[in-house]
Structures are given as structure tokens and as C-alpha cells.
Amino acid sequence: MKELKHLNKYFKKYWFKLLIGVLITIIARIFSLIMPSYVNKSIQAVEEFMADTISLSEAKGMLLQYILVIVGAALLSALFTFLMRQTIINVSRYIEYDLKNEVFDHYQLLSLNFYKKNRIGDLMNRISEDINQVRMYAGPAIMYGIQTLTLFVCLVPLMFIKAPTLAAYTLLPLPILSVLIYQISKVIHKRSTKVQEFLSTLSTFTQESFSGISVIKAYGIEPRINAELRVLANQGKDTSMSLAKVNAWFFPLMILLIGISNIFVVYIGGRQYINGDIESIGVIAEFILYVNMLTWPVAIVGWLTSIIQTAEASQKRINEFLKAEPSIKNEVLQPTVIHGDIEFKNVTFTYEDTDITALKDISFKVKAGQTVAILGKTGSGKSTILDLVARLYDVTSGEVLIDGVPVQKLNLNSLRNSIGAVPQDAFLFSDTIENNIRFGNENASHDEIVAVAKKAVVHKNIEGFAKKYDTILGERGITLSGGQKQRVSIARALLKNPQIYLFDDCLSAVDTETEEEILNNLKKVSESKTTLIVSHRVSSAKNADKIIVLDNGKIIQEGSHQELNAVDGYYKELYLNQLSGKE
Known part of the structure; x- marks a missing residue:
């Protein structure tokens, strides 16, 4: 993440909003953890009614209370999730705005020699596509990273406290999922970098073609330009398809391994319930909800890695130009009166x-x-x-x-x-x-x-x-x-x-x-x-x-x-x- 250190000055600039966003993210995840335990309590209330331990009116009262808690927690979680996006994602947009201005200002400082050596399409791509990839790191990556960390810190200990054996079996496929997605993300990073480089080439070609359309028409070379674009388009298709083929493994693998976790919950949990190791079948329902809550955070570990790697590659391309020193520098800060000799x-x-x-x-x-x-x-x-x-x-x-x-x-x-x-x-x-x-x-x-x-x-x-x-x-x-x-x-x-x-x-x-x-x-x-x-x-x-x-x-x-x-x-x-x- 050496290249991404360039963004630290912007994180310092918006530190207060980021801090508020992080706190709101943690609160939103904590409220979302309330629902599974109250689903468990609701099932226990039904079991107690079926066992004639409590009356029907008591069961209804308990269910109504639990449902209100579940709905209230869900609404509060949704509210804080909205506020979370309004802080962290907004900060990423501010950083995108500042970074684009920084790059554009630097472009204007650079000397004519720089523009003779670099193509306009490449300049455009770095200030648009590359900065957009960096924004993903400055916003979604931070937001989902905090969500993942909060869920793991809160949820995993909670699962082991409630049913240690069931928790161990439930979490067993998740590290495998994370490693697989990480490996896929490495390949995605390499291929997405090639896609970004190709977009620069395509932007340059189309920009030059549109700028020189009068020459193209005057010489009647439209078929040749079309043929060249067709070759570029095929290269782009092959590059994008190679990326799409790797991306195609992402969600199927996630669904497969989460399905295996759910099977473990049902099978191991069912056996423990029969053997009396767990008190209520509601624990199984609670763990199924936990597994599904952990699905995205575990998968996101690899996805976040991919975002960071892509942002690193894009920021490196941006830094190449930001580090370019203008050969013409303003050495005198005080205004000078010019007469004209x-x-x-x-x-x-x-x-x-x-x-x-x-x-x-x-x-x-x-x-x-x-x-x-x-x-x-x-x-x-x-x-x-x-x-x-x-x-x-x-x-x-x-x-x-x-x-x-x-x-x-x-x-x-x-x-x-x-x-x-x-x-x-x-x-x-x-x-x-x-x-x-x-x-x-x-x-x-x-x-x-x-x-x-x-x-x-x-x-x-x-x-x-x-x-x-x-x-x-x-x-x-x-x-x-x-x-x-x-x-x-x-x-x-x-x-x-x-x-x-x-x-x-x-x-x-x-x-x-x-x-x-x-x-x-x-x-x-x-x-x-x-x-x-x-x-x-x-x-x-x-x-x-x-x-x-x-x-x-x-x-x-x-x-x-x-x-x-x-x-x-x-x-x-x-x-x-x-x-x-x-x-």
C-alpha cells in the first residue's frame, strides 16, 4: 500500500467525518446482531408453549415483545447504515473531488514537453477511471472493512459462548472461502490492471479519431479506422472476458461454502439438540442467521484485497504524473511589473x-x-x-x-x-x-x-x-x-x-x-x-x-x-x- 500513502493527507483532512462514520458503522452492526438472539428466544417461547410451560397469552405477549425488538433493531440498524453511507461514502467523494483537482492543477503546471511525451487519452483515463478506482478504496473499502472487523470481533466470541462445538464446525469453511477469494482476487487484480491500461489505449484512439475526423473523411480512410477499432475492440473483449471468467468464480464459491456451513449447522446442531447438548432448536436457527451474516464479511476479505490492489495500481499510475516535475518553475513569488523591453x-x-x-x-x-x-x-x-x-x-x-x-x-x-x-x-x-x-x-x-x-x-x-x-x-x-x-x-x-x-x-x-x-x-x-x-x-x-x-x-x-x-x-x-x- 506504499502508493496509497498519498491519500493520507486527505484522511487527515476529513478525520472527524471518518471517525463519526466508523462509530456509526460499529453501532449499525451491533444493532444487526440483536435479531438472531431474539429469533432464538421467539422459538424458545413457542417450544415452552408447546411443552405447556407457559400459557398461550404469555407466549403471545413474549412473541409480540420479541418481534417489536427485532423490528426496532432492524430499523435502527437500517438508519445507522444510511448514516454510515452518508458519512464514509461522502468522504470518499470529497477525496475524489480533491484528488481530481490536485491532478488537474498539476497537469496545468507541467511543461509543454510533458504533453509531447504523453497522450491525451491516457491523461484523461488517469484523472477519471484511475481516480474512481482509488475512490473505492477511500470509501467502500473502509466502510466494509469496519463492518467486517466489527462483526468478527462481536459475533465469533458470541457464537463460541453459546455453542462452542457448533461454532467451530460452522466457521470451518469460512477461512477456506476467504483464502480462495483472496487467490481469485490476485488474478482479478492483474487482469483488471490490463483492462485499465486498455481503456487508456482505447480513449487515446477514439479521442484522436474524433479530433481528426475531417482528415479521416477527406482521405476516405473510414474503413481503415473502423478496422483498427475492430482490432482494438476484440483486444478489449478478450481482456474483459478473461477478467469476467475469473469473476464468475466469485459468487458460486461463496454460495457453495456458505451452503456447506449451513449444512454443518443443521447436521451438527441437529445431533447436539438430539443429544441434549443444546437446549433449544432456536440455537440452530440463530446460528443459520449468524452464518448468513458472516457470509458477506468473509467474502469481502478477498474483495477488499482486490479493491486495495486495484486502487494501488491506479494510484501508482496517478503518482507517476504527480511526481513529474515541471521543467518551468515559478521561482519568484512576489508579483513583477513588466514594461516590455x-x-x-x-x-x-x-x-x-x-x-x-x-x-x-x-x-x-x-x-x-x-x-x-x-x-x-x-x-x-x-x-x-x-x-x-x-x-x-x-x-x-x-x-x-x-x-x-x-x-x-x-x-x-x-x-x-x-x-x-x-x-x-x-x-x-x-x-x-x-x-x-x-x-x-x-x-x-x-x-x-x-x-x-x-x-x-x-x-x-x-x-x-x-x-x-x-x-x-x-x-x-x-x-x-x-x-x-x-x-x-x-x-x-x-x-x-x-x-x-x-x-x-x-x-x-x-x-x-x-x-x-x-x-x-x-x-x-x-x-x-x-x-x-x-x-x-x-x-x-x-x-x-x-x-x-x-x-x-x-x-x-x-x-x-x-x-x-x-x-x-x-x-x-x-x-x-x-x-x-x-x-
């Missing part, structure tokens, strides 16, 4: 997952309020510069400085709150268009949202929808075209009104006229803001204060549009090619 000083950066060196010893400065455009071929390292400014990665060597301070010595939240980023692949949520724009500033009014939508030249498109700004977007914004998604993302960044704008080729899906209008609006908005624009188009870069041209991770040209256009090189060639293409 940016400097790259001999920066080299290599991606850990691919070992590709994206930037090679580059240096440049951007003054607060300046607009700098970054051009270059695909894979030249343009987007990497923006990622390093936002500190999504840390440099391999060299320094990135904001306002003369290395980014590692800035408060990470302050840094990112001062940045409005528009990625190349615009990501929108399955929510209304208004809420997607409001993501940049949750306190913004509708008028402010409309204003930035107009600046991003997407207002007319939104007004064309039936529900306008209340239009619900499909997953990842699939309802909108590529250009509309980019412009909604630009509106989101403008609404944030940050100190630094990072535009990563965010106008690639719009026409040149719309691009020109947006750029003019952005120029007005970002007059006092530091702006970095990554682009493949000279039209997006020509009005910038400075243009940086990258090639294979190195700066090959730097200057204004007029300066770079006056000399032969990559920029002039690109400008002439795009100018002739536009004409």
Missing part, C-alpha cells in the same frame, strides 16, 4: 523531445513599445522565439531578458499575464463566441467584446450567425473557418490589453485586404505595446520598427523595411516575389 543574449535552444537545435547563438533587442517582425523559412526558429519570451521553455544556453531581468527571475504569472499571445494554430473552446473572446478578460462587458471584434475584423462574420455572439462553437472551434478562428483569437488577445503582444503567423488564413485592415488596427492598438509578429508575408512585416530574418536558427538579416529592401538578400527577394505575386 526584450533582449535575447547569445540564446541557443534545443528541443528535448526531438534533439533539434531551433536557435543558435542569437542576440537582439526590442525596446518597450516597439514592433518587431520575425521572418524566415519554415523551421527557422521563428515560433521558438515567441515561446521563449512567454517562457514556455527555458533556453539551453544564453539568456532571455525582460526589462533587463532574466525571465527565470520574474514572477511567471506576472510575465504571462502581461502577454497576449495568438498562436499559429488558433485554439477555441466549445463555448459561445463571446465567452471565447472573453477568455482574454473575464470581466469584460459585451460592448468591449464587440469593440475588439471590430478591430479584429470579425464582427460582421459573427453578426451573420443566427445567434451572433451567443453562437456555440464546435470542439476546437470547428464551426468557424480558419481565418475566422484566427481573428477571434486576435480579438481575445486585444481584449486582454497586455504589455506584450505575440502574434505567431496569425493572419496566414485571411486574405490580403483583411490582413491590411487588421494590421492597421493593430498598429493603432499596439502603439505603446511591445509587439512581436512572426510571419511568412512581407505585408505583415513591412511597417514594423525592426525586421529580423532567420535561417536555420540564425539571424541572417536585421533592420527596417527600407534598410533590408535596399540590399540584396532573403528579405528583398521575398518582397519582390510576393509583390509580383500580388500584382
Whole structure:
């Protein structure tokens, strides 16, 4: 149970509710023990009446009294059982809630490299299925464990006090039952772990298929995807069936051995009654009830073992991610004021997952309020510069400085709150268009949202929808075209009104006229803001204060549009090619 020690902090948090739950569980089991002894007394009263020891009215009075006690004890046991579930099971739900929040919060802290190495389906499965298995340990396992312990502590001594020989024979098959169920549970644990791992694989496959449905349809590969799913489904069926076959032994074995215990009670008890070793046949009825009361607790020993083993396996999978350290850490707790000066000083950066060196010893400065455009071929390292400014990665060597301070010595939240980023692949949520724009500033009014939508030249498109700004977007914004998604993302960044704008080729899906209008609006908005624009188009870069041209991770040209256009090189060639293409 080494991995499950992680839950101890939650048990400490809810210790009082757990303590109340344990006390209620014990009380509920004690009340349930009243019924068998009063069934015995009821049978004895009938025997005494048949033997003319007591009168009919006395027998009726005694039976009525015993029945009322039995009914009252049953009702009280039921009440406390209800309260038991309302405490212990509720605590398990609280722990599930806290653990999901802990895992999700940790997911958000982890760096981009983590998400490149792990699949979304596996992340989803650990925060859903695995945590659900852990909840079974934190709730039902504790509840039934206390029930079992209470019954054994109270019931077994009581049985030996009333009829030692009969108790010994009655309890004889129960250890065998427990050992068998324990062995079955070990096999169940191994096979249920395989089922959990398969569910992660299936979740990943289906999530990727649904996300890429447009590609699947465009290439007409539905039959191939169906065939792959069929193979996965057959694997899942075989894995689940192997688990089901073992589970199938669980209850038959329990019923068989409990049946044997009942036979021992009837046979041995009957012989003892005939021989006069026990006074009343009611003792036999009482022991039959005891056996049936012990049935589930004895069987549950193996079942609890299975729950704990499954929870241990699931918590181990959860802990693997919880122990993963984010490569980007907030080293400064005090908020930092960001003005917008940016400097790259001999920066080299290599991606850990691919070992590709994206930037090679580059240096440049951007003054607060300046607009700098970054051009270059695909894979030249343009987007990497923006990622390093936002500190999504840390440099391999060299320094990135904001306002003369290395980014590692800035408060990470302050840094990112001062940045409005528009990625190349615009990501929108399955929510209304208004809420997607409001993501940049949750306190913004509708008028402010409309204003930035107009600046991003997407207002007319939104007004064309039936529900306008209340239009619900499909997953990842699939309802909108590529250009509309980019412009909604630009509106989101403008609404944030940050100190630094990072535009990563965010106008690639719009026409040149719309691009020109947006750029003019952005120029007005970002007059006092530091702006970095990554682009493949000279039209997006020509009005910038400075243009940086990258090639294979190195700066090959730097200057204004007029300066770079006056000399032969990559920029002039690109400008002439795009100018002739536009004409």
C-alpha cells in the first residue's frame, strides 16, 4: 500500500467525518446482531408453549415483545447504515473531488514537453477511471472493512459462548472461502490492471479519431479506422472476458461454502439438540442467521484485497504524473511589473523531445513599445522565439531578458499575464463566441467584446450567425473557418490589453485586404505595446520598427523595411516575389 500513502493527507483532512462514520458503522452492526438472539428466544417461547410451560397469552405477549425488538433493531440498524453511507461514502467523494483537482492543477503546471511525451487519452483515463478506482478504496473499502472487523470481533466470541462445538464446525469453511477469494482476487487484480491500461489505449484512439475526423473523411480512410477499432475492440473483449471468467468464480464459491456451513449447522446442531447438548432448536436457527451474516464479511476479505490492489495500481499510475516535475518553475513569488523591453543574449535552444537545435547563438533587442517582425523559412526558429519570451521553455544556453531581468527571475504569472499571445494554430473552446473572446478578460462587458471584434475584423462574420455572439462553437472551434478562428483569437488577445503582444503567423488564413485592415488596427492598438509578429508575408512585416530574418536558427538579416529592401538578400527577394505575386 506504499502508493496509497498519498491519500493520507486527505484522511487527515476529513478525520472527524471518518471517525463519526466508523462509530456509526460499529453501532449499525451491533444493532444487526440483536435479531438472531431474539429469533432464538421467539422459538424458545413457542417450544415452552408447546411443552405447556407457559400459557398461550404469555407466549403471545413474549412473541409480540420479541418481534417489536427485532423490528426496532432492524430499523435502527437500517438508519445507522444510511448514516454510515452518508458519512464514509461522502468522504470518499470529497477525496475524489480533491484528488481530481490536485491532478488537474498539476497537469496545468507541467511543461509543454510533458504533453509531447504523453497522450491525451491516457491523461484523461488517469484523472477519471484511475481516480474512481482509488475512490473505492477511500470509501467502500473502509466502510466494509469496519463492518467486517466489527462483526468478527462481536459475533465469533458470541457464537463460541453459546455453542462452542457448533461454532467451530460452522466457521470451518469460512477461512477456506476467504483464502480462495483472496487467490481469485490476485488474478482479478492483474487482469483488471490490463483492462485499465486498455481503456487508456482505447480513449487515446477514439479521442484522436474524433479530433481528426475531417482528415479521416477527406482521405476516405473510414474503413481503415473502423478496422483498427475492430482490432482494438476484440483486444478489449478478450481482456474483459478473461477478467469476467475469473469473476464468475466469485459468487458460486461463496454460495457453495456458505451452503456447506449451513449444512454443518443443521447436521451438527441437529445431533447436539438430539443429544441434549443444546437446549433449544432456536440455537440452530440463530446460528443459520449468524452464518448468513458472516457470509458477506468473509467474502469481502478477498474483495477488499482486490479493491486495495486495484486502487494501488491506479494510484501508482496517478503518482507517476504527480511526481513529474515541471521543467518551468515559478521561482519568484512576489508579483513583477513588466514594461516590455526584450533582449535575447547569445540564446541557443534545443528541443528535448526531438534533439533539434531551433536557435543558435542569437542576440537582439526590442525596446518597450516597439514592433518587431520575425521572418524566415519554415523551421527557422521563428515560433521558438515567441515561446521563449512567454517562457514556455527555458533556453539551453544564453539568456532571455525582460526589462533587463532574466525571465527565470520574474514572477511567471506576472510575465504571462502581461502577454497576449495568438498562436499559429488558433485554439477555441466549445463555448459561445463571446465567452471565447472573453477568455482574454473575464470581466469584460459585451460592448468591449464587440469593440475588439471590430478591430479584429470579425464582427460582421459573427453578426451573420443566427445567434451572433451567443453562437456555440464546435470542439476546437470547428464551426468557424480558419481565418475566422484566427481573428477571434486576435480579438481575445486585444481584449486582454497586455504589455506584450505575440502574434505567431496569425493572419496566414485571411486574405490580403483583411490582413491590411487588421494590421492597421493593430498598429493603432499596439502603439505603446511591445509587439512581436512572426510571419511568412512581407505585408505583415513591412511597417514594423525592426525586421529580423532567420535561417536555420540564425539571424541572417536585421533592420527596417527600407534598410533590408535596399540590399540584396532573403528579405528583398521575398518582397519582390510576393509583390509580383500580388500584382
